[in-house]
Amino acid sequence: MNIQLGHEALVHSKKQLASGTYLHNAWYVAAWSQDIAPGKLLGITILKEPVVIYRMADGKLAALEDRCAHRFAPLSMGAIVGGDKIQCPYHGLEYDTSGMCTLNPHGNKHIPPRARVRSYPVTEKHKAIWIWMGDKPADHSKIPDFGVMDNQPELHTTKLDKIMVKANYELVIDNLLDLSHTSYLHAGILGNQDTVESEINVDQDGEDIVVSRYARAGEPPGMNKLMWPDVPSKVDKFTRIRWMAPSTLRLVTGVCRPGETPEQGSGYHAIHLLTPENDGSTHYWFTAVRFGVFSKGDELNRQIQEKVAATRRFAFEEQDAPVIEAQQRIIDNSQTAVDPLILAIDVGPVRYKQVLKRLIAAEQAP
Ligand code: FES
Ligand SMILES: [Fe+2]
Structure with missing residues (x-):
């Protein structure tokens, strides 16, 4: 289903910024499995x-x-x-x-x-530990699907990493569901001016929200050059990010020769696992799993593995988090109602908030 938002929905969405309410009957990540030793x-x-x-x-x-x-x-x-x-x-x-x-x-x-x-x-799946925070019986079928993490060559998965973001988790989801920011905040690394002009599609798949961006015949961003050493000078760049309630996201992104399909290209599945610590702080676990690996040899692939992990941590910790945390401070200190301007790039964030709000309302209904 392709989504068009009416005026009503956009106006409604403006009241839903960083609401600070939670869905309890759901699975949240509590750690990477490897982080809890006997x-x-x-x-x-x-x-x-x-x-x-x-x-x-x-x-x-x-x-x-x-x-x-x-x-x-x-x-x-x-x-x-x-x-x-x-x-x-x-x-x-x-x-x-x-x-x-x-x-x-x-x-x-x-x-x-x-x-x-x-x-x-509490249970383990996809290399993570998941905890059910609600009073209703835990539903194991609701663990978000991160099957792309399973049974991968060790060299193709980057460090299982984590940072804290001093902001409400909805601001972090907003960041991830609108990847137009990669052309500015992560210019040169994850995006560039050639990826500003993208075809954007937003779909709802069950309760998941999926945002796709496709930029044609542009210069590959630095991350893609790093992963594909002899990448062509002009490529199509694709990103497709899926939000799964309440707060995890799975992105497939990469580049391919102009006109070829993403399956013929090279890139990675980006895993983003968010768990609210409280209204103003978010646990943020992340890793990446490569696909279309054209680089040859364990030594080279180990170097790429380390550089990809370091680059992504830098992007999230040094580029995303400072802006998101500053947004939170401005919202907290605002003397007037917070009423964001809604642009074409905001359809994904608006849609997931509608789904999340509906799920929370259903849970809280008497
Ligand atoms: S036994 Fe736990 S606080 Fe006293
Ligand atoms: Fe970012």
Whole structure:
């Protein structure tokens, strides 16, 4: 379905900037799988809730509220005991993976009924750890599809990386669903003046929003030259980014000889995994998986792997994040209603906000 937005929808969208509300019955990324080693307690705040995640003796994951029922010490500062339980660091209460207190070492050792913390469904898929933040039963079919991460040659996947962005997660999604900014903010690296003029298409696929851009016969941006050492001087550049509720995005981007299809070209799947820490801070995990790898030899491909990872981190951390964080500060300090001008490039951001708002409203309906 190709989307045309009416005046009504555009006006409505202006009220939805960085709303600070969350969809709870959904999967959010909490870490890369590799980041939780056996014996480690990972404390992280997700949707303003403190959570501790760890591996049980069999390697499977458990996730609990990271706040002891006694005096609110973070359990993530404690220790794993007896294989599967957490001991609070402060006065030694122990909790099992369901969140029930199973040991009170004090007094007559009675365990009051209130001695419990919340537990969360947690699972691993596509090299990431996913946590379900809602009260409804966890629906594993709703884990966003990042199958492009699976079973890839090690040299074709870049570092599994992460930064924090001190801004609302919607501002980060807005950034990613409107890639016209690559011609300005990332000029020379991810875009250039030849990619400003692009054909833009926005489609809805179920609840996903897909934004495609196609720029014909232009100079390849630096990233594409890096990945395809003898890339032609004129190429078609394609980007196709898919937002999957509530806050992950999968991009396929690259270049091909003018007139050829993207499948004949060279590029990468860009993985963007966003999780709100709170209303003004976002966890941002990212990596890239190459396709159409024309560069030959492990040594060269290892160099490309490292340069692509470093370049993308630079683009997100040194170019995107400062602008997004400044936007957040300006919005926070605004003395008047925030009412953004909507351009043709904003159809993707407007559409995903409509879907997200509908999902949140449905969840909050009595
Ligand atoms: S705060 Fe955890 S046992 Fe006291
Ligand atoms: Fe960017």
